[in-house]
Amino acid sequence: MNIAILGAGALGSVIGAHLAKAGLSVTLLDLNQAHIDAVTRDGLRVDWEDGTDILPIAAARPEACPKDTDLILLLTKTYHSDAALTSVASVIAGGAFVMTLQNGLGNVETLLRHVPDNRVLYGCTMTPGDFRGPGHVASHGKAHTPFTAWQASPEAEALAAPLAAAGFHFTATAPAQVWQKAAFNCAMNATTALAGVPVGGLAAAPGATAITSAIAAEVIALAQAEGIDATLSAVEGQIAYAFANHGRHKASMLQDLQHGRATEIGALNGYVARRSSDLGLPAPLNTLLAILMLTKEAAPTA
Numbered sequence: 001m002n003i004a005i006l007g008a009g010a011l012g013s014v015i016g017a018h019l020a021k022a023g024l025s026v027t028l029l030d031l032n033q034a035h036i037d038a039v040t041r042d043g044l045r046v047d048w049e050d051g052t053d054i055l056p057i058a059a060a061r062p063e064a065c066p067k068d069t070d071l072i073l074l075l076t077k078t079y080h081s082d083a084a085l086t087s088v089a090s091v092i093a094g095g096a097f098v099m100t101l102q103n104g105l106g107n108v109e110t111l112l113r114h115v116p117d118n119r120v121l122y123g124c125t126m127t128p129g130d131f132r133g134p135g136h137v138a139s140h141g142k143a144h145t146p147f148t149a150w151q152a153s154p155e156a157e158a159l160a161a162p163l164a165a166a167g168f169h170f171t172a173t174a175p176a177q178v179w180q181k182a183a184f185n186c187a188m189n190a191t192t193a194l195a196g197v198p199v200g201g202l203a204a205a206p207g208a209t210a211i212t213s214a215i216a217a218e219v220i221a222l223a224q225a226e227g228i229d230a231t232l233s234a235v236e237g238q239i240a241y242a243f244a245n246h247g248r249h250k251a252s253m254l255q256d257l258q259h260g261r262a263t264e265i266g267a268l269n270g271y272v273a274r275r276s277s278d279l280g281l282p283a284p285l286n287t288l289l290a291i292l293m294l295t296k297e298a299a300p301t302a
Helices: 010-021 033-042 076-088 088-091 107-112 155-160 160-166 173-196 197-202 209-225 231-244 252-258 269-280 286-297
Strands: 001-006 025-029 044-048 051-055 058-059 071-076 099-100 122-123 130-133 136-138 144-151 168-170
Touching: 001 010, 001 122, 010 025, 010 044, 010 051, 010 130, 010 160, 025 033, 025 231, 058 155, 071 076, 076 088, 076 107, 122 173, 130 269, 144 173, 160 168, 160 197, 173 197, 173 209, 173 231, 173 252, 173 269, 173 286, 197 209, 197 231, 209 231, 209 269, 209 286, 252 286, 269 286
Parallel strands: 001 025, 001 071, 025 058, 044 136, 071 099, 099 122, 144 168
Antiparallel strands: 044 051, 122 144, 130 136
């Protein structure tokens, strides 16, 4: 199987490394020319918990995506999805499946604008990844990536076997896991970003457990209204674990603000606010967080 990682930052590069170590042909696609050049020249360096690998993986800009690609994994920021998919339109037209593993909600709807519905796959990943520099990433912990097909088919399910060795699992529970991860991110990302603190800073605040649970509850209520069997208790367990074990971790939104980048608020709390309004569901906490984050983005130095 030939796989292209569309969006080969920290996470995309780490997932590409897992796939390459599983014996699959991988091409990293990104706009970061320094990263492309370093991987092409020296291989991809990956620091694992138990050692370091230097992997000879192909790297290129998206427009050079190999024509014989069987599967494209979309891992760009959500606001870059349309442009990224347009850049590989000829490969999609040639029959490639596309799987989104991006943060947030609404990603399948974006794929359906570019990809035939019988070749759309979606899921989420709990694979950790850190970008250390051009050609150099790190990961700590196991890879776990549940996914499923928008339309069930033998062809879609056949992709599961070669991907399994890299921590991918074709499962009917993937939609619930996507929503539960989104609920966790809705509860943790904007709150820590607005406060300007890592996870431990939020954990130490009075009432942190109650407020993050309430934010997540709005997301789970929306998921259930959409027919998704997501549970709040699973998200609360993830929050409790993060508070206890990831105190120094900076959420992606906080990192984005600190580097002057746009955040993915629109695919997280913003999506929940919009869709809940469409369905007549209350989501005051997510709505407030979306408004505050958009205000912060517009005036990051205020």
